[in-house]
Amino acid sequence: MKKILYVVIAVSIAISCTEEKKPVQKVSNPKKVISTNKVVLSSEIEWQKLNPARGDKSPLAGTVWGDRKDTVATGFLAKFVDGFSSPPHIHNVTYRAVVIKGLIHNDDPNAAAMWMPQGSFWTQPAGESHITSAKGKENIAYVEIDSGPYLVKPIDKAFENGERPVNIDASNVVWVTSEATNWISVESNAQISFLWKSNNNDGLQGFFVKLPKQFTGEIVSDGEIFHAILVQGELHYTLPQNRDVKILDPGSYFTATDEAIHRVVNETNDDSILYIRTNGDIKVKY
Structure with missing residues (x-):
């Protein structure tokens, strides 16, 4: 028995000595999200x-x-x-x-x-x-x-x-508030009017979003299709890539082809209205 025990111990020691040490796993930094936000001014x-x-x-x-x-x-x-x-x-x-x-x-x-x-x-x-x-x-x-x-x-x-x-x-446009949809935060005081929805199971839909005077906040979008046209008023839009601020007048446009945060400010004393076409959801936050 002792002889057998000695053999087992010897083999175990040999295996442990020849086994390669596993490299230490390094925790990589999270993948940097590349912003796809883009603005086209009416003057362009x-x-x-x-x-x-x-x-x-x-x-x-x-x-x-x-x-x-x-x-x-x-x-x-x-x-x-x-x-x-x-x-x-x-x-x-x-x-x-x-x-x-x-x-x-x-x-x-x-x-x-x-x-x-x-x-x-x-x-x-x-x-x-x-x-x-x-x-x-x-x-x-x-x-x-x-x-x-x-x-x-x-x-x-x-x-x-x-x-x-x-x-x-x-x-005759019918507006709803945060009481009727979770797309708008209570604090934003924004309103939305749902205009149409595609019958092709592609998720596409179009709606107006009304941002009140002195609004400062975000429109968060999660669709890979997102087009927004300023219909009324004026908005200051901050591009996340370089923090450049663009002043949008009616006919100006912003877009994204992936999940995005659109930071907008209405510095005027009048409402601003956007028309949005997207295949995802949005959230208007103050």
């Missing part, structure tokens, strides 16, 4: 003719994100001169729009004019005949499509796609 928008076939009578278009001439989703600004009125026409794709400046009428060619002011929202179904008119010193609308290209066609190409147009005057 490049304008082109929206419908080149109409020459000088064409409204102007300035792409904000995407490419309206390609097949991708796109957001762009449309600018109309005072007194503009289009001939009856159709579009090959459905679009949504928000009045940024001036007064816009968009309806059936035989409908009485309903002038929608800043902060109004409308949709135009693909294939439906309509006219668009504008009046005011400066008339700008934000237009977005889920896929392109965005084309203007004559009414003899009209077709029925099953959708119906929506026209919501700014005075």
Whole structure:
């Protein structure tokens, strides 16, 4: 027995002496999050003719994100001169729009004019005949499509796609507070108006966010799609990459392609309104 015991001990000692020591695991620093926040000011928008076939009578278009001439989703600004009125026409794709400046009428060619002011929202179904008119010193609308290209066609190409147009005057926008949604903190005193939600199970939705006067806080977003257009008022936006502060006026835009914190300040004594398109949730914090 003793001999066997000595052999076992000897073998154990030999194994322990030849076994490699495991390196000490070093705790690495957490991965640095690279901010994707981006701002485009209204003054940086490049304008082109929206419908080149109409020459000088064409409204102007300035792409904000995407490419309206390609097949991708796109957001762009449309600018109309005072007194503009289009001939009856159709579009090959459905679009949504928000009045940024001036007064816009968009309806059936035989409908009485309903002038929608800043902060109004409308949709135009693909294939439906309509006219668009504008009046005011400066008339700008934000237009977005889920896929392109965005084309203007004559009414003899009209077709029925099953959708119906929506026209919501700014005075008819329904606002909710933190009592009705957890997207807004109680302290922020912000409000939200849910406008539309996609039926394609992609999570896309669009809504207004109203930030009160003297608001200082954050809009936290978690979607990989996030587009925000300033519709009304003025905001100071701080870029997290370099702490640079951008002053946003109506038509200015900010975005992110990942989870992000958007730090904004409303130094004015009037409300500021944003239109947001995203496939995630947001949280407005004071």
